[in-house]
Amino acid sequence: MSKKIAGPEIERLVQLLSRLPGLGPRSGRKAVLALLKRRNDLLVPLSEALNVAVEKIAECPKCGNLDTVSPCSICRDQRRDAGLIVVVEEVGDLWALERAGVVSGRYHVLGGHLSPLDGIGPDKLNIASLVERARAGEASEILLALNATVEGQSTAHYVSEQLAPLGVAVSRLAQGVPIGGELDYLDEGTLAAAIKSRRRL
Amino acid sequence: MSKKIAGPEIERLVQLLSRLPGLGPRSGRKAVLALLKRRNDLLVPLSEALNVAVEKIAECPKCGNLDTVSPCSICRDQRRDAGLIVVVEEVGDLWALERAGVVSGRYHVLGGHLSPLDGIGPDKLNIASLVERARAGEASEILLALNATVEGQSTAHYVSEQLAPLGVAVSRLAQGVPIGGELDYLDEGTLAAAIKSRRRL
Numbered sequence: 001m002s003k004k005i006a007g008p009e010i011e012r013l014v015q016l017l018s019r020l021p022g023l024g025p026r027s028g029r030k031a032v033l034a035l036l037k038r039r040n041d042l043l044v045p046l047s048e049a050l051n052v053a054v055e056k057i058a059e060c061p062k063c064g065n066l067d068t069v070s071p072c073s074i075c076r077d078q079r080r081d082a083g084l085i086v087v088v089e090e091v092g093d094l095w096a097l098e099r100a101g102v103v104s105g106r107y108h109v110l111g112g113h114l115s116p117l118d119g120i121g122p123d124k125l126n127i128a129s130l131v132e133r134a135r136a137g138e139a140s141e142i143l144l145a146l147n148a149t150v151e152g153q154s155t156a157h158y159v160s161e162q163l164a165p166l167g168v169a170v171s172r173l174a175q176g177v178p179i180g181g182e183l184d185y186l187d188e189g190t191l192a193a194a195i196k197s198r199r200r201l
Numbered sequence: 202m203s204k205k206i207a208g209p210e211i212e213r214l215v216q217l218l219s220r221l222p223g224l225g226p227r228s229g230r231k232a233v234l235a236l237l238k239r240r241n242d243l244l245v246p247l248s249e250a251l252n253v254a255v256e257k258i259a260e261c262p263k264c265g266n267l268d269t270v271s272p273c274s275i276c277r278d279q280r281r282d283a284g285l286i287v288v289v290e291e292v293g294d295l296w297a298l299e300r301a302g303v304v305s306g307r308y309h310v311l312g313g314h315l316s317p318l319d320g321i322g323p324d325k326l327n328i329a330s331l332v333e334r335a336r337a338g339e340a341s342e343i344l345l346a347l348n349a350t351v352e353g354q355s356t357a358h359y360v361s362e363q364l365a366p367l368g369v370a371v372s373r374l375a376q377g378v379p380i381g382g383e384l385d386y387l388d389e390g391t392l393a394a395a396i397k398s399r400r401r402l
Contacts, residue, residue, distance in 0.1 A: 006299075009258060010254075010268075012246075012250050013250045016250055021231045022224060023223060023224070033291065039255075042217065042220060043251065045217055046217045046218070047248070047251035049210070050214070050236075050247060051252070052210050053237065054245055056210060057237060066211065067211075068211075092234050
């Protein structure tokens with residue numbers, strides 16, 4: 001806020017909430033008002049949940065997932081397919097795959113994608129630890145489930161080169177027409193990928 | 202989230218943040234990821250700011266404003282015009298007027314507007330305390346700065362009736378063309394109000 005309109009404690013709260021993705025100064029103020037108006041069913045529980053997050057939630061040292069236990073509950077889950085490691089850019093991607101319930105194996109979260117212009121080289125991502133897991137023979141297949149963007153795909157290319165000498169099978173997600181997709185609305189790149197990877201019936 | 206994809210502590214945080222105005226399940230998850238990724242410059246400060254809010258921020262017993270001091274810093278401000286009380290629906294309205302810097306007096310926050318269908322009668326709003334302030338001779342003018350909506354205006358009507366016997370001057374905001382407004386885009390009600398309250402040059 002350009003002009004101070006409430007005490008410093010309220011200003012600080014507005015300023016911090018405004019920095020959450022999807023919120024700005026205006027919606028940050030609305031969020032603070034909602035919190036202060038709903039003290040017992042929103043403000044106090046959120047405050048407690050954040051205290052728990054600060055104290056307990058940390059990155060899994062093995063795969064980079066976020067959890068309150070270390071290693072994370074997915075790494076600990078003995079029912080998971082130990083032979084498959086699914087590599088994702090962010091924890092949000094891991095959540096998306098878990099919501100879909102389509103991954104039998106475990107994960108490895110890179111923490112982003114390569115972006116030389118932003119100074120994000122291989123050393124800024126969890127690539128060395130992935131190579132280490134592969135070298136230790138932890139998995140027979142590593143599936144690169146990175147975003148189908150230029151950055152995601154060039155990161156996948158780099159990672160697959162690092163894994164190549166280790167003899168582990170490296171795969172990537174299929175590309176093509178999304179389920180429910182109408183050809184008329186799809187971009188050229190998707191159509192080209194769908195033609196190129198066509199399947200015999 | 203329909204499907205549990207992270208530990209209960211993270212799920213709880215997503216669920217609470219999703220209930221803030223402007224956020225939903227998807228943006229709630231994005232907010233949690235942003236918080237956990239930016240631990241030191243976002244998660245920890247926000248957690249601390251909310252702890253302060255829980256402990257310190259309360260409703261001013263006099264005017265209904267939210268502040269860490271009681272009575273609030275506006276009620277305490279001796280430089281303010283003691284003769285004017287500006288009545289608003291919500292603290293957000295008070296903030297809007299303070300940002301504009303257009304109020305010389307103090308405030309009275311009703312806490313909403315009359316809405317009989319939602320069970321919000323005069324007893325649910327801070328109307329009795331406003332009448333009490335007027336009866337005590339605290340102000341010579343009470344300005345009803347309520348929203349120019351049906352609910353705001355019927356609330357203004359009710360409040361002005363309660364204040365009528367006390368002999369205090371009651372005013373309301375002017376209605377008309379907003380600054381920068383183009384006639385072509387204004388609704389009939391605004392145009393009618395602007396014509397009706399036209400000023401001689």
